Amino acid sequence: MTTATYTVKGMTCGHCVSSVKEEVGGIPGVSGVQVDLGTGLVTVESETPVDAALIRSAVAEAGYEVADPS
């Protein structure tokens, strides 16, 4: 089991959280997604590491953006 965290910009409500969970959760290999609306922190659980590009793409599909690492 591996865990990766991303900061997602632009989520404003529970509907936004649901959209991100649905898209990221649909990536093959992803077994769990937690989202903290207040901080924008998205935690992705998977058996083996998932390509960050796939995560960014799924977040974009939901209508949001992964913040660049600071």
Next chain:
Amino acid sequence: MTTATYTVKGMTCGHCVSSVKEEVGGIPGVSGVQVDLGTGLVTVESETPVDAALIRSAVAEAGYEVADPS
């Protein structure tokens, strides 16, 4: 055709707008619903006037609240 306007509090994004449109649009007699996210203004069109209590109830069902007239 009659038109009534309400101010709805708590909508933050397009998903919120969709939820309100769906619930208010489902009230019998309602033929159209416009929502302005910036102002919270919800415009309800119907053939005959719709009981304001039904509108408030539908908005609450969507997870939001109609502001009291000021």
